[in-house]
Amino acid sequence: MPLTEAGIYAAALRLIDEDGVEALTMRKLATVLDANPMSLYHHVPNKEAVLRGVTRMVGAQFRTVTLEDAPWQERIRLLATDFRTLAHRHPELMAYSFSHQPDFIQHDDPFWTALTGIVAAAGAPPSEVPEIAALIVAVVIGVLAAELNGSLHQWANLKPPGPETDGRHEPSDAAPGSRGAGAGTAGPDPDRMFRLVMDTLITGLESRLTAGRDGQDAGRR
Template sequence: MEKAKRPPRGTRKRDVPLTEAGIYAAALQLIDADGVEALTMRKLATVLDANPMSLYHHVPNKDALLRGVARMVGAQFRTVTLEDSPWQERIRLLATDFRTLAHRHPKLMAYSFGQPDFIQSEDPFWAALTATLDSAGVPHAEVPQIAAVMCAVVIGVLTAELNGALHQWSNLTPPAPAARENRPPDTDAGPDGDRMFRLVLDTIITGLESRLTADRDGQRAGQ
């Protein structure tokens, strides 16, 4: 009787077939644990108990893998459904939910924030943000530009928060002696992250309120 040949090492069948969703989920676990830089296709294949070459049937390279993981995480974003609430409250909820997602996967988000194609037009966050700005009375043609600026501000702040820069900067003392003398005494060990983020949102919302008021006043003056 002819002896059965053993399959080459690394090509044995898995009990569960590989899927893009499974690959992305395993990659996210590795990123959460060790960061984007430590992720390799070979390490991912080991976690999945698969032949490394079989991964390339689903994702062509690491860049595509990271984009897929970022899309999967972005889909977890909770779409704001408070249509009857003031637009200011909807903006706060949107940004706060976005921050919560960033803190849930800080290593992935810190990497993704540096990618120019991180936010796409079909993303739940972008769709909810532009809809909120439109309902607030922002001229339709200006909605994408204002949404882009708001995204840039929020992402910049979150990047600084995740890498510790925001905390360090907020502890810097003013250089002028008079400013230091007039500064109220510190009441805690340092600025609270939640309070700092609320300050960012207050600044954004106040600026947009002023812009919308000026536009309405200009329209009335021109009538």
């Protein structure tokens, strides 16, 4: 079967899902594809190009339910939840993309297209839509990155300094950044924490949009 870029990216994604980004090499990829390692370079120049191609492929496959008649708050919550589902479907790739590929979301990606459409439908001024959408992406990705590498669980188990703790906290079972960090350790429900993040984002955006409309109304008077 002839080599193609799509076939290379699909094989690379399987390797990443199984063993992580660090384990991916051009030689191992060629072995999986039953191809000469040098033949891969006719399609992709290096491992970094493979990773970018895989990320683009996964991003293009993002799907969410379209609720055109639903309130924008419900639509943005569903969009973020579906993006989180995608991140957990390919945690190794997405964790790498969040920290190493600042341009992994492009203007024509399904996620960005849907998000900017929702922000515009919420009533944001057209000039502010990209900025507001970018901030939402930054917050959601930051939370997901911390969730995937175990940091969120670690931080949520820290006790605030006080008379009972005297600034001390119980050690976690796993170090931050380790695969499966926090597994087996009691802590807050990550689904509930993500809902809290979205509640906070939505409340903040509602307040911002309301203040903007009130300011416009005041200016007309």
